[in-house]
Amino acid sequence: MSDIIRTRFAPSPTGFMHVGNLRTALYEYLIAKSMGGTFVLRIEDTDQERKVEGAVDIIYNTLRKAGLQHDEGPDIGGEYGPYVQSERKNMYLPYAKQLIDNDKAYYCFCTKERLDMLRENSDEPGAGYDRHCRDLPKEEVERLLAEGTPYVIRQKMPLSGTTTFEDAVFGSISVENAELQDQILIKADGYPTYNFANVIDDHTMNITHVVRGCEYLSSTPKYNLLYEAFGWEIPTYIHLPLIMGKNDDGTISKLSKRHGATGFEDLVAQGYLPEAIVNYIALLGWCPKDNREIFTLQELAENFSVDGISKSPAVFDYNKLEWFNGEYIKAMTDEQLAEVAEPYFRQAIKTKPLDFVKIAAILRQRTTVLSQIPEKIAFFEEQPDYDKELFVNKKSKTNLENSAVMLKEAISALQALSEWNHDTIHDCLMELAAHLEVKNGTVMWPVRIAASGMTVTPGGAVEILDILGREESLDRLNKGLAKLS
């Protein structure tokens, strides 16, 4: 079983799940699942200064809602635990020391202040560490260590030559070693840096495919040098194109909060369905062979392949997300929509015992975001004060006079109904139109206006009367008639 694919999602608990991170997790999940592999969750909390309460729960919740169930992780265990980096803290130092023994790393006693000064005094924007401690005499190192001088451990980069690596998406990439800084491996607080912990953990957890955002492309040579220094097998790299956002001035930059809701939870709170979000972001940077668009998570896993991943960054398009969301809503049953949208129904319908399933039925074809719902159905709870001019409609051939006639006729016809349901109301009004020899709209328009008080409503006159019920309906129609008299 040693050749099984293993991917990992390694978020740091910042208290916020950006859709970019979620997409990375999604691809990691899909790559693993499409090849029958294992998807691992690892929490990267090596930055003790940035700890956020409850942040880990947000990660669990997001993955669960998105359906990205991990096979191993802090909460469910696995044979490569622990899965939280802070709990692995003492695993890293021995590896760093091994590197020192092999002359691939060294102790550095430079203070933060000296480093800051170095940066300030340089006019080169990208100037880095001057490698001051790289060649300290052994005795000097021993002495400083014995004195308890604070230190970090730095990687000893080759001063010349080039490092080349293969990326499954971007192909072969080469970098001059002289460009590489002697990066810190172990911080003064004893914790490993992200880069170092990553390499150690990925190797010890047997991760075969390292999937991450493009922003790591330029630091990958450093990773490789580490793998080589240890004599470890280099994993397959899969770097993902970034997700961008469009700014007000038309420019484009990495998607961030100023572009709107970019957190998974924010989008859900706005009325986007997790399934729709997942479906949309799957297509941001990946395209299936057949160009299909609607996929369940299961279907994505069946169709995913790395060669469909794009190289160029993708702009997050709320329009398209909304379209996806609308498609998912349309695909639901009335009962399902009534259930998932119940909180939104309750925002608008507070006192009346209305049938949410019936309301869901008329909402389903015309809702793209759940949060639109309260506004759309508020008139059921309380009819707005409307202007009688609403009765005038050219297309339906209605005016103030004939609207009054239509309402009067409709009221008496509806009053005579023994059963009050969609079909009886429908037949009643259609027969009325035929009987009066007017087009359907001439009857329907005034009835709908009087029943709702709005020109635009979800559903037509029949549906609204049905949902409102006999008593409330006739009451509203009578009030409408009074308005016209």
Next chain:
RNA sequence: GGCCCGGUGGUCAAGCGGCUAAGACACCGCCCUUUCACGGCGGUAACACGGGUUCGAUUCCCGUCCGGGUCACCA
């Protein structure tokens, strides 16, 4: 600024030497219709630029330009 990566309609994108350069979203019309939607039909709109290579470049190479990423004791 150095280094790395990218560049097909407004957006997501197919294309992998020869096509009238797909499709989707958005937008605009028309139809359907008891409003709005939904649905159906149609339309506007793209290979950044300049050199090569080739019988032939959107596709391969180089340069320019543009965009992005990265250069922390952050992850």
